Amino acid sequence: MNRSKWRNLKRELWSSKLGVAAVILLSLFTLGAVFAFLAPSDPNVMNVAERLHSPSATHWFGTDDYGRDYFARALYGGRVSLMVGFASMVLATGIGVCIGVLSGYFGGRLDNLLMRLLEIFLSIPSFLVLLLLSVYLKPSVGNIIMIIAFLMWMNIARVVRAETMTLKEREYVLYAKASGQGSWGIIRKHIVPNLVPVIIVGATNNVASAIMMESSLSFLGFGVQPPNATWGSMLNNAQGFIAQAPYLAIFPGLLILLTVLSFNVLGDMLRVGMEPRLTKR
Amino acid sequence: MRQLIVKRLAQTIPMLFFVSIVCFAMIKLAPGDPVLSFVTPNMHAEDIERMRHSLGLDQPAYVQYVQWLKQLLSGNLGYSLVNHQPVLDQIIDRLPATAGLMACAIGLAVILAIPLGLVAGANRNRWPDKLINLITYIGISVPLFWLAILLIYLFAIKLHWLPSMGMRTIGVNTAADVLKHGILPCSVLAFGFLAVYVRYIRSSTIGQLREEYVLIQKAFGSSRYTILFRHVLKHVLLPIITLLGMSLGDLVTGAIVTETVFTWPGIGSLGMTAVRGMDYPVLMGITLFSSLLLILGNLLADIAYSFADPRIKTMR
Numbered sequence: 001m002n003r004s005k006w007r008n009l010k011r012e013l014w015s016s017k018l019g020v021a022a023v024i025l026l027s028l029f030t031l032g033a034v035f036a037f038l039a040p041s042d043p044n045v046m047n048v049a050e051r052l053h054s055p056s057a058t059h060w061f062g063t064d065d066y067g068r069d070y071f072a073r074a075l076y077g078g079r080v081s082l083m084v085g086f087a088s089m090v091l092a093t094g095i096g097v098c099i100g101v102l103s104g105y106f107g108g109r110l111d112n113l114l115m116r117l118l119e120i121f122l123s124i125p126s127f128l129v130l131l132l133l134s135v136y137l138k139p140s141v142g143n144i145i146m147i148i149a150f151l152m153w154m155n156i157a158r159v160v161r162a163e164t165m166t167l168k169e170r171e172y173v174l175y176a177k178a179s180g181q182g183s184w185g186i187i188r189k190h191i192v193p194n195l196v197p198v199i200i201v202g203a204t205n206n207v208a209s210a211i212m213m214e215s216s217l218s219f220l221g222f223g224v225q226p227p228n229a230t231w232g233s234m235l236n237n238a239q240g241f242i243a244q245a246p247y248l249a250i251f252p253g254l255l256i257l258l259t260v261l262s263f264n265v266l267g268d269m270l271r272v273g274m275e276p277r278l279t280k281r
Numbered sequence: 282m283r284q285l286i287v288k289r290l291a292q293t294i295p296m297l298f299f300v301s302i303v304c305f306a307m308i309k310l311a312p313g314d315p316v317l318s319f320v321t322p323n324m325h326a327e328d329i330e331r332m333r334h335s336l337g338l339d340q341p342a343y344v345q346y347v348q349w350l351k352q353l354l355s356g357n358l359g360y361s362l363v364n365h366q367p368v369l370d371q372i373i374d375r376l377p378a379t380a381g382l383m384a385c386a387i388g389l390a391v392i393l394a395i396p397l398g399l400v401a402g403a404n405r406n407r408w409p410d411k412l413i414n415l416i417t418y419i420g421i422s423v424p425l426f427w428l429a430i431l432l433i434y435l436f437a438i439k440l441h442w443l444p445s446m447g448m449r450t451i452g453v454n455t456a457a458d459v460l461k462h463g464i465l466p467c468s469v470l471a472f473g474f475l476a477v478y479v480r481y482i483r484s485s486t487i488g489q490l491r492e493e494y495v496l497i498q499k500a501f502g503s504s505r506y507t508i509l510f511r512h513v514l515k516h517v518l519l520p521i522i523t524l525l526g527m528s529l530g531d532l533v534t535g536a537i538v539t540e541t542v543f544t545w546p547g548i549g550s551l552g553m554t555a556v557r558g559m560d561y562p563v564l565m566g567i568t569l570f571s572s573l574l575l576i577l578g579n580l581l582a583d584i585a586y587s588f589a590d591p592r593i594k595t596m597r
Binding site: 018116119120123124125126127128129131132135136208212215216219220222232235238239242243246249250252253256257260261264265 | 295296299300303307310311415418419421422423424426427430431433434438530533534537538541542552553556559564567568571572575576579
């Protein structure tokens with residue numbers, strides 16, 4: 001990653017209103033998740049007298065069916081959703097980069113084996129397996145992160161493999177080889193640093209799909225368990241009160257939409273910004 | 282061409298084999314003892330052992346796998362642990378509801394995506410493109426279950442225009458009734474597909490507009506929209522088959538959440554019921570079935586793509 005690429009990236013990002021909006025929104029949501037404990041009310045304190053109050057000055061997002069402050073719940077829910085998204089992304093990216101680099105650099109039989117493995121993963125319907133595994137294993141946050149990562153590493157592995165295959169034919173890599181550097185040294189010093197752009201793009205898109213997967217899982221009731229909330233499980237609950245309190249459904253869904261949307265927008269901009277070879281599409 | 286098809290088919294068979302191993306492993310790793318579902322309270326320990334023996338559950342795993350695979354190939358996917366019905370029958374029973382819903386959704390998405398994609402591609406980076414771009418961004422980012430809830434609120438609860446759940450009104454058995462129930466789930470699914478299709482068509486339109494025939498048409502004085510809808514459209518249509526192939530894999534999985542929200546009696550809700558009841562044979566049947574569709578869909582997509590663009594052939 002050199003300086004001109006960073007400059008390209010910044011220009012690409014700031015030239016687009018959508019990109020600026022995505023960055024601002026994500027920063028806001030991250031701050032909200034990190035500083036959720038500063039919320040005026042406790043997310044788990046019930047107050048039956050204040051059941052299903054509409055949004056007001058005291059309860060910005062209203063209150064839910066137990067009289068809990070919905071804004072505080074949304075903040076804490078965002079904390080879990082974002083954490084699951086980031087952690088699965090890190091794990092999936094780790095697996096994907098390892099497999100992609102090994103496959104692309106060493107080629108031959110290892111490559112063949114790993115690519116068959118990847119194809120098997122691609123031909124198993126991931127959401128079904130996600131449901132299955134979360135039934136087998138106890139649906140704790142840690143397990144959900146691992147399962148999602150386990151089902152999401154393939155795209156990054158593919159891109160990294162392709163990029164590694166072109167990188168290893170570059171002159172400086174051939175040079176390093178000729179000068180007697182070991183494979184690991186070359187991978188560490190010459191291959192991986194040049195993979196950073198594709199990894200960042202892939203990772204950004206991965207966060208989006210991880211958050212989506214977690215939300216769907218929690219929405220169906222197989223994700224993070226109560227009393228802890230995530231945006232998905234809040235929506236599950238809101239379904240029952242849709243006639244009296246539609247705002248219970250509107251807020252968490254809007255938060256998921258905006259988060260996933262921002263990551264998707266960001267991912268696309270990063271791709272254009274980092275690889276100017278690909279013309280703006 | 283034939284060579285490519287044969288080669289891809291040859292690659293598909295070992296894939297199916299591996300997928301079946303994964304599925305089998307998942308049944309085996311499932312918590313709980315499958316014999317217990319056949320056990321009645323007045324059975325003795327020997328009876329249970331005999332039962333285990335007659336079910337072949339005392340054999341080593343690989344023997345069990347071979348047995349299971351034999352059954353599978355003769356069309357026996359096992360029996361539900363909950364209602365003891367054959368799994369295959371249940372899937373076939375639910376298939377029309379899901380297939381019908383998906384066919385409508387995909388059809389609607391394609392019909393809308395073609396003009397949107399063409400217009401976006403032709404007006405690249407101008408306002409129509411930006412607007413359509415925003416719509417597709419929302420389409421790939423919106424949780425479909427949320428969209429479903431909002432539509433139910435608006436059209437079923439507020440306006441009372443459409444029913445919010447099920448496939449038929451009890452006691453009514455007309456096509457119009459099914460259609461009315463299908464509008465909301467179909468629109469939700471179509472919106473999800475639409476975004477993907479529009480992006481695809483847009484970028485292939487951009488590619489086509491660079492081709493020489495467009496320049497020639499321009500030189501002959503054809504208007505922009507004649508070129509777009511008469512000539513570019515033809516070339517953009519064929520690759521859409523690729524998309525349809527890829528959508529085949531989403532048939533079951535994509536419907537799970539939407540079918541659950543609308544309690545649409547298809548394979549997706551069958552799967553959800555199976556998950557809730559820990560009904561592993563049914564789950565395995567559905568997983569195998571949708572893997573098969575996914576693999577076949579990709580195969581179809583590849584073959585269609587090489588028809589559409591013969592240059593691909595040399596790359597494989």
